[in-house]
Amino acid sequence: MEASRRVQGMGEPALLKYYPLVDKVKELGKKVYYLNIGQPDIKTPEGFMRKVNAMKENVLAYAAPEGESSLRDEACKYYERYGLYYKPEDMLITNGGSEALLFTLLSVCNPGDEILTPEPLYSIYKEMASATSVKLVGIMTHTEDGFALPDRKTIEALVTDRTKAILITNPGNPTGKVFTKAEIETIRDVALAHDLFIMTDEVYREFVYDGLRYISPGHYPELSGHCIIVDSISKRYSACGARIGFILSKNKTLMHEIRKLCQMRLAVSSVDQAGAAELFKLGMDFFDEILAEYTHRREIVNDALMQMDGVVGKKPTGAFYYMVKLPVKDACDFIEWMITDFEYEGATVLLSPANDFYIHPEDGRDEVRLAYVIKESDLKQAMKVLAEGLKTYRKEHPEACK
Amino acid sequence: MEASRRVQGMGEPALLKYYPLVDKVKELGKKVYYLNIGQPDIKTPEGFMRKVNAMKENVLAYAAPEGESSLRDEACKYYERYGLYYKPEDMLITNGGSEALLFTLLSVCNPGDEILTPEPLYSIYKEMASATSVKLVGIMTHTEDGFALPDRKTIEALVTDRTKAILITNPGNPTGKVFTKAEIETIRDVALAHDLFIMTDEVYREFVYDGLRYISPGHYPELSGHCIIVDSISKRYSACGARIGFILSKNKTLMHEIRKLCQMRLAVSSVDQAGAAELFKLGMDFFDEILAEYTHRREIVNDALMQMDGVVGKKPTGAFYYMVKLPVKDACDFIEWMITDFEYEGATVLLSPANDFYIHPEDGRDEVRLAYVIKESDLKQAMKVLAEGLKTYRKEHPEACK
Numbered sequence: 001m002e003a004s005r006r007v008q009g010m011g012e013p014a015l016l017k018y019y020p021l022v023d024k025v026k027e028l029g030k031k032v033y034y035l036n037i038g039q040p041d042i043k044t045p046e047g048f049m050r051k052v053n054a055m056k057e058n059v060l061a062y063a064a065p066e067g068e069s070s071l072r073d074e075a076c077k078y079y080e081r082y083g084l085y086y087k088p089e090d091m092l093i094t095n096g097g098s099e100a101l102l103f104t105l106l107s108v109c110n111p112g113d114e115i116l117t118p119e120p121l122y123s124i125y126k127e128m129a130s131a132t133s134v135k136l137v138g139i140m141t142h143t144e145d146g147f148a149l150p151d152r153k154t155i156e157a158l159v160t161d162r163t164k165a166i167l168i169t170n171p172g173n174p175t176g177k178v179f180t181k182a183e184i185e186t187i188r189d190v191a192l193a194h195d196l197f198i199m200t201d202e203v204y205r206e207f208v209y210d211g212l213r214y215i216s217p218g219h220y221p222e223l224s225g226h227c228i229i230v231d232s233i234s235k236r237y238s239a240c241g242a243r244i245g246f247i248l249s250k251n252k253t254l255m256h257e258i259r260k261l262c263q264m265r266l267a268v269s270s271v272d273q274a275g276a277a278e279l280f281k282l283g284m285d286f287f288d289e290i291l292a293e294y295t296h297r298r299e300i301v302n303d304a305l306m307q308m309d310g311v312v313g314k315k316p317t318g319a320f321y322y323m324v325k326l327p328v329k330d331a332c333d334f335i336e337w338m339i340t341d342f343e344y345e346g347a348t349v350l351l352s353p354a355n356d357f358y359i360h361p362e363d364g365r366d367e368v369r370l371a372y373v374i375k376e377s378d379l380k381q382a383m384k385v386l387a388e389g390l391k392t393y394r395k396e397h398p399e400a401c402k
Numbered sequence: 403m404e405a406s407r408r409v410q411g412m413g414e415p416a417l418l419k420y421y422p423l424v425d426k427v428k429e430l431g432k433k434v435y436y437l438n439i440g441q442p443d444i445k446t447p448e449g450f451m452r453k454v455n456a457m458k459e460n461v462l463a464y465a466a467p468e469g470e471s472s473l474r475d476e477a478c479k480y481y482e483r484y485g486l487y488y489k490p491e492d493m494l495i496t497n498g499g500s501e502a503l504l505f506t507l508l509s510v511c512n513p514g515d516e517i518l519t520p521e522p523l524y525s526i527y528k529e530m531a532s533a534t535s536v537k538l539v540g541i542m543t544h545t546e547d548g549f550a551l552p553d554r555k556t557i558e559a560l561v562t563d564r565t566k567a568i569l570i571t572n573p574g575n576p577t578g579k580v581f582t583k584a585e586i587e588t589i590r591d592v593a594l595a596h597d598l599f600i601m602t603d604e605v606y607r608e609f610v611y612d613g614l615r616y617i618s619p620g621h622y623p624e625l626s627g628h629c630i631i632v633d634s635i636s637k638r639y640s641a642c643g644a645r646i647g648f649i650l651s652k653n654k655t656l657m658h659e660i661r662k663l664c665q666m667r668l669a670v671s672s673v674d675q676a677g678a679a680e681l682f683k684l685g686m687d688f689f690d691e692i693l694a695e696y697t698h699r700r701e702i703v704n705d706a707l708m709q710m711d712g713v714v715g716k717k718p719t720g721a722f723y724y725m726v727k728l729p730v731k732d733a734c735d736f737i738e739w740m741i742t743d744f745e746y747e748g749a750t751v752l753l754s755p756a757n758d759f760y761i762h763p764e765d766g767r768d769e770v771r772l773a774y775v776i777k778e779s780d781l782k783q784a785m786k787v788l789a790e791g792l793k794t795y796r797k798e799h800p801e802a803c804k
Contacts, residue, residue, distance in 0.1 A: 001597050001598070001599060001627070001628070003509050003510070003655065003656050003659035003660075004508065004509055004510060004511055004512045004515075004659075005512050006508065006512060006513070007508055007509045007659045007660070007662060007663065008659060010659075010662045010663070010666065011662075012662055012665060013665055039461075039463055039464060040461070041461060042461070043460055043461060044459065044460070044461055044462040048462065049457065049458065049459060049462075052454055052455075052457065052673060053454075053455050053456070053457065054455070055451065055454065055455065056451065057446065057451060057643070058445055058446070059441075059442070059443060059444070059445060059446055059640055060446040060450065060451075060640070060641045060642065060643035060644055061441055061642055061643050062441060062636075062642040062643055063643055095497045095501070095645065095667070095671075096667065096668060096669070098666065098667040098668055099497070099667060102666075102667070106406065106408065106409055106533055107405050107406055107409045108405065108406060109406055110406045110407050110408060111408070111513045111535055113406075124666055124668075127662065127665070127666040128666060131508055131663060131666060133513055133535070195403050196403070197403060225403070226403070234464075238461055238462070239462045240462065240463055240464040240668075240669070241459070241462035241463050241464055241465055241669065241671070241672030241673070242462055242671060242672070242673065243497065243645075243669065243670065243671045253405065254405050257405035257406075257409045257410060257412075258405075258409070260409060260412045260413075260414055260529065261409065261412070261533060263414060263415055263529070264412065264500065264504075264526055264529040264530060264533060265497070265498065265500035265501060265504065266498060266500055266526075266642075267498070267642070267643065267645065268645065269497075269643070269644060269645045269671045269673070269674050270643030270644070271454060271643070271644065271671070271673050271674060271677070272671050272673060272674070275673070
């Protein structure tokens, strides 16, 4: 009587092991700056709670399996502003972006099928792949050049007769990478040449900096049968606690199949759907202020990192993450040391070890991810603490440094 | 580029095909009594909306992957009243009972593993089994004797080296069957003898009639490593639109594995969890009135059915479903005829065809399921319409009758 191999094969978030340590030092009075999590600190727009606070439901009944049409109608208008012309019937509402991705994997892949995906990757993709018996094949990208995609030939060399799809996150978590038009077209060309689906996870669509244009495979009419957009309101509207995600595709045959999974799990929260519909009524100017704030924070992080000896990274162009190489041999050891053995002006920082973001955990051992989702004054102080921490670590543990 | 076989292998709710027909006749002015759905008409207790209406969240953040402790604490007190002594750490909150079952299947079975389950069964089990590449093996039970379980030997004959678990619904949907102590102990004995998990879906726990005692595998200490309770607030508190389910087990190794699936999908709706915690604060007297109402409705349905020529069934002891054999060759044909070709005093009824509730669709062709979730006056009229419908069908279509 054992648990299944597919679930035993799943990992746990690398950060879990640090939390007991963090709790211990916090009890002893040390302040901890959390640069590890992707939970935005931006206020959830009031429309959500205003709607929820005013709801009067006599019988809280099942919503439609494909999602409430009021929410799908509002979402369509939002997507149109990005040049993504999807009709309500091309859209399924899911229990968060996570369920959107899970249903997409189940629908596209048989057990043993393969999916190509740029590495480093969102760590949960690995767990989802294990749970659904799918094999992830990494397209390796690198910190030094801002995680640029390799050329078409390099990607095509990874295609086998089990390859069913290419999965991208755009903008990327953990990379902060925004794919260029040329890169999206490389993916397009590979998908068309080898008859692959493109799963494009676009939960950070709004977070694109430096005046870059956000480009989606959904913009290409020739990909209408290939492209599946996975989306979520969590990051966009700082509403992670409402479980509202989306699957968008014009491939009607596939959507018919995915709808069966929606019928299987009956419905998505009626209350969350009502609240979410209000969020989509916000104008695009809502994002201006937020984007300005994140742009500013990104500068703070970048300026600080670039002044640290031996730190290698390139200013990311999207999302709210920054992945860098540290001049240490093992980032996990350094992160642990920062928690337990170091403080500067009574504080320390918690970082994400990057090996969690690679398919093979021996990759990315000297890398970390920082999320800039804390307010400016804290962020500035956190970067100071990190700079001092690195200096002290090199002095006290030269054997652990490069 | 095809959808996966596991999703292509899933069926769609049999009822879907009737809805366009129903819409058409409703437009023409025919009244339709819905005896097909399990959406209770009982008012959702006010505590849920009161809590939700008063919520003030500045940032709607992710809830804990295993569920909010406030909800788990309240739920523990509820389970204790049923003699089910589970601690908060033996409990995971899920996106409805559906996710609870999905995660349980994924965690217990490798692709190709088998699960024994009494037939007729909740039709969604079939779809979940396909989605998770699990094979369901039916333990056949029959309308005539109220869906009594066969003896231990008959069940054991179905066990193979791929069998991982026995899945029961207690009280049963679509059967309304409440398992007796002897039946639960038969299941216990088989599980212990063959090292099987017992998955027990108890979403209708409150709906037990005739003073019968509700008995769960969770009551047996010797099953603490075997038993996994799947639960949901949907039917209990008439709160289907809130997606709150539960997995309870004292098997710590297995729960550790299932928790990874919870981490993978991040969280369950914060708002729904807050509302649900209020529901669990209701005293057990809340159910008295509801139980009295359903008991009364069950009598109305039973009395009416027993007076219809050729109808075979036994008064169910639980849930709010009644499955009967009709004196027709094909219940699907009869259901369709009732919608399109029949009316009595301007009305007709919609029934569920029972072949959806069997693993092999050729089984149960002359059976239907009635859900008594409409108010008394409507229910009485609906039963009159059904009686007249059967009479007319036998007269007009003797070739389609038995």
